Amino acid sequence: xxDGAEHRTFGKAGxxxxxxxxxxxxxxxxxxxxxxxxxxxxGAMVSRVGAGWERLTQWYAGNPVADRPNWSAMQVKxxxxxxxxxxxxxxxxxxxxxxVIPGVAGARGTVGPSLAGFADRAYIAGILTNAPGNLxxxxxxPPLFAPDxxxxxxxxxxxxxxxxxxxxxxxxxxx
Amino acid sequence: xxxxxxxxxxxxxxxxxxxxxxxxxxxxxxxxxTVAAAVIFVAVMGVAWWAWxxxxxxxxxxxxxxxxxxxVITLALxxxxxSLTLAAxxxxxxxxxxxxxxxxxxxxxxxxxxxxxxLRDANEIVLPVDQPVTLRLKSEDVIHSFWVPSxxxxxxxxxxxxxxxTVTATRIGRFRGQCAExxxxxxxxxxxxxxxxxxxxxxxxxDGLETEARDADTLQRTRGRDVFIEAGCPACHAxxxxxxxxxxxxxLTRVGGRAxxxxxxxxxxxGNLAGWIADVQDMKPGAQMPSYNHLSGPDLRAVAHxxxxxx
Ligand SMILES: [Cu+2]
Numbered sequence: 146x147x148d149g150a151e152h153r154t155f156g157k158a159g160x161x162x163x164x165x166x167x168x169x170x171x172x173x174x175x176x177x178x179x180x181x182x183x184x185x186x187x188g189a190m191v192s193r194v195g196a197g198w199e200r201l202t203q204w205y206a207g208n209p210v211a212d213r214p215n216w217s218a219m220q221v222k223x224x225x226x227x228x229x230x231x232x233x234x235x236x237x238x239x240x241x242x243x244x245v246i247p248g249v250a251g252a253r254g255t256v257g258p259s260l261a262g263f264a265d266r267a268y269i270a271g272i273l274t275n276a277p278g279n280l281x282x283x284x285x286x287p288p289l290f291a292p293d294x295x296x297x298x299x300x301x302x303x304x305x306x307x308x309x310x311x312x313x314x315x316x317x318x319x320x
Numbered sequence: 321x322x323x324x325x326x327x328x329x330x331x332x333x334x335x336x337x338x339x340x341x342x343x344x345x346x347x348x349x350x351x352x353x354t355v356a357a358a359v360i361f362v363a364v365m366g367v368a369w370w371a372w373x374x375x376x377x378x379x380x381x382x383x384x385x386x387x388x389x390x391x392v393i394t395l396a397l398x399x400x401x402x403s404l405t406l407a408a409x410x411x412x413x414x415x416x417x418x419x420x421x422x423x424x425x426x427x428x429x430x431x432x433x434x435x436x437x438x439l440r441d442a443n444e445i446v447l448p449v450d451q452p453v454t455l456r457l458k459s460e461d462v463i464h465s466f467w468v469p470s471x472x473x474x475x476x477x478x479x480x481x482x483x484x485x486t487v488t489a490t491r492i493g494r495f496r497g498q499c500a501e502x503x504x505x506x507x508x509x510x511x512x513x514x515x516x517x518x519x520x521x522x523x524x525x526x527d528g529l530e531t532e533a534r535d536a537d538t539l540q541r542t543r544g545r546d547v548f549i550e551a552g553c554p555a556c557h558a559x560x561x562x563x564x565x566x567x568x569x570x571x572l573t574r575v576g577g578r579a580x581x582x583x584x585x586x587x588x589x590x591g592n593l594a595g596w597i598a599d600v601q602d603m604k605p606g607a608q609m610p611s612y613n614h615l616s617g618p619d620l621r622a623v624a625h626x627x628x629x630x631x
Contacts, residue, residue: 236587237587237589238589238591239586239587239589239590239591239592239593239595240591241595242586242591242592242594242595242596242599242603243591243594243595243598243599251586253602254595254599254602254603255599255602256594256595256598256599256602256613288618288621291617292618293616293617293618294617295594295598295617295620295621296594296617296621297590297591297594297620297621297624297625298590298621299589299590299591300590
């Protein structure tokens with residue numbers, strides 16, 4: 146026998162034994178639960194998970210807490226956001242005090258990064274992927290994602306955040 | 321470009337839509353003088369054309385009338401008319417209220433009723449409608465000039481002197497004012513707002529200036545108040561009930577209640593406040609306040625939220 150062959154033989158036997166054992170265990174659990182419905186560990190587990198899922202979805206659906214943004218509605222709203230309303234909103238919220246933003250009057254701030262060419266950015270603040278919904282969330286509550294950031298929560302409304310996000314995502318070209 | 325322009329927050333300023341007796345009378349005077357000058361110009365051109373066509377001889381009485389008598393009468397009328405108007409602008413039936421306004425590079429210190437109650441505010445001048453007010457105008461550093469075109473003519477603010485300008489606002493609303501004498505690097509960014517309110521609202525406003533600043537009622541605002549003190553802001557700024565006495569910068573007791581930040585230039589909101597505190601030298605070059613870019617992010621946000629809550 147060449148070197149190491151017995152190891153392989155033992156290995157195959159071991160695998161076989163494990164497979165047979167697992168099949169036997171499953172079969173016996175199924176047989177047991179079929180035999181005595183009053184003692185049904187699998188069924189109980191399935192229904193417990195099901196109930197938990199149900200509670201989770203109900204909680205999520207029934208619980209857009211008063212001022213917690215409704216993300217799924219926001220995703221939809223972004224579709225009818227108007228990028229041409231973005232610059233006005235940015236002036237109202239004072240974004241220009243901290244950012245250079247092409248096309249926004251007086252936006253020459255150097256506290257934060259320039260937002261020129263923002264559509265080409267891969268990450269928002271290096272934290273969130275640069276997708277419309279994420280950008281809207283960032284604008285509404287930056288400290289939620291970056292607890293130590295200097296960019297404040299400015300009580301931005303969902304609609305304004307959508308307009309500003311749409312505008313920022315229209316900024317292409319070199320930063 | 322969208323949004324606000326270099327004119328800042330409030331409308332365009334114009335002397336052509338009056339909102340005060342001074343501006344209204346000056347407007348009438350301007351219109352009368354302009355029309356009169358136009359009539360005279362047309363008449364002179366007509367006579368010149370006539371003389372040129374007819375090749376008439378020189379007539380001495382024409383020279384005397386057209387060159388001396390008519391101009392003297394016209395000028396006399398103008399002098400008397402405009403002097404009477406000027407005198408009428410300052411004339412009031414009742415004892416005017418007094419507001420002291422002191423120009424600083426590049427902001428305005430405001431004290432209502434300086435002799436008696438001495439109530440301080442800054443960068444926003446609240447006036448009662450239809451009531452004469454004497455503005456006592458001073459300067460702390462260089463020459464500034466106080467001008468609210470919709471309400472009145474301008475008046476210089478000269479260091480070491482007190483100039484008086486009596487105005488009566490005739491329309492409730494918000495009107496933009498501007499420093500009208502070059503005073504340094506950020507002179508164009510030295511604006512302010514005049515808010516004309518009803519007599520009752522003016523009384524209520526004055527009472528409000530006697531109370532202490534609003535309490536810090538959230539954890540973040542409490543932190544913001546502590547940051548305000550720890551960072552040394554009270555060396556220049558007063559907030560009644562929190563830190564009193566300093567006069568180098570504007571009183572911040574109701575800063576969040578102003579419509580604008582930085583002397584009439586930016587919208588008052590958390591974003592602009594945070595940007596201002598972190599980098600005022602970028603927003604208003606030469607302002608007598610250092611940029612606080614050494615505050616941590618959360619501290620910067622906290623102090624901005626705290627100031628915004630002071631209404
Ligand atoms: Cu000036």
